[in-house]
Amino acid sequence: MCLRNTLQTYGIIAKTFHWLMALLIITLLAVGFIMADMENSPDRFKLIGLHKEIGIIVLGLVVLRLGWKILDVSPLLPDIGRLAQFGAKAVHSMLYALMFAMPLTGWLMSSAAGFPISMFGWFVMPNLIDPDKEFGKYMRELHGVFAWTLIGLIVLHLGAALIHHFYYRDNILRRMLPNFRGKYNVENSDTNISN
Secondary structure: OOOOOOOOOOOHHHHHHHHHHHHHHHHHHHHHHHHHOOOOOHHHHHHHHHHHHHHHHHHHHHHHHHHHHHHOOOOEEOOOOHHHHHHHHHHHHHHHHHHHHHHHHHHHHHHHOOOOEEEOOOEEEOOOOOOOHHHHHHHHHHHHHHHHHHHHHHHHHHHHHHHHHHHHOOOOOHHHOOOOOOOOOOOOOOEEOOO
């Protein structure tokens, strides 16, 4: 399997970014909802700390992932129609935007509350702004809206992949799986959409 993408499939690096970030983001969303329902306790504060640490890791990974996406070729899609092409590009763009926005709003929320983010006790992230209760409240609300929006986009993304796999029976889903090496039919394709 190649490190880089080809016109038929994704390479190891793109697949690793995709699945690692999917796992981390789903974990963050789950932990976020669990924390929201907990009363203040040492366990809740531990979860909050872990949530912040993983959020900063996701922010770093999305920067690296976007850099790799710019440098690498994107596998082609079959002719799926202009509307579907637009929808796929829009959903991917919004996913990238939220992968940035979620950790940034969380970091801003923490900064506004005056709580620097400790990264596993190794170092402390600087606060992005001075403490500001009202701004922190706004960031908290925005973080929540972004979380629900991200969930909706993940459902759309997964739903589209499953429709391609089970209804259209193409390799859209399989080419992102770890062991896929098969050929992908790109006849009549002029679309270039990355993960």
